[in-house]
């Protein structure tokens with residue numbers, strides 16, 4: 645960072661702080677800032693505080709956990725709202741309300757996937773039967789023995805988020821820290837299911853170029869047949885997906 649000592653003809657004298665952080669001007673003519681060192685300390689302090697505020701915004705909280713996965717608009721709105729409420733929560737009813745919002749988010753997430761697809765073994769589980777509906781979804785989207793471990797972890801993860809949301813909803817002794825953990829787990833569950841769908845529906849997922857082994861693959865337009873034409877961005881080799 646550079647602190648410029650600027651003298652103007654008609655607009656007085658200024659300290660101008662310039663560098664990686666946003667620029668700002670501090671007047672020299674009023675006796676707030678005496679030296680360039682003081683301006684440096686003040687500018688750095690205020691900018692760090694601003695950046696910290698940025699990181700604490702509810703949307704940033706959700707973004708950090710979701711790792712950029714596309715959350716559906718409605719689910720993201722619910723999670724952002726819960727995060728906002730969490731930052732203002734003091735009374736036990738406000739903390740319980742975070743649990744309620746996490747519960748509703750999980751019901752909506754599972755309901756959304758469950759209803760938009762014919763799930764095998766459909767036994768008409770109730771809307772709020774997140775565990776059983778979730779298990780059917782996981783079994784459908786993560787098939788085969790190579791997914792056995794992930795199936796197990798994801799079921800435990802979903803069930804944990806569900807159980808803990810219910811605990812927060814009904815307990816009269818939990819704090820904002822436990823509510824924050826509950827929201828963190830819920831957001832991570834939503835993000836995990838979105839990644840699960842992305843993996844399932846990505847036609848190039850798990851493929852690699854048969855010539856050079858690269859995974860930089862694109863799905864190209866195929867004029868001749870309905871089959872998917874995959875092209876390697878590395879060596880331009882094209883092949884039809886089996």
Ligand SMILES: [Zn+2]
Pocket residue numbers: 853854855856857858876877878879880881
């Ligand atoms: Zn290649």
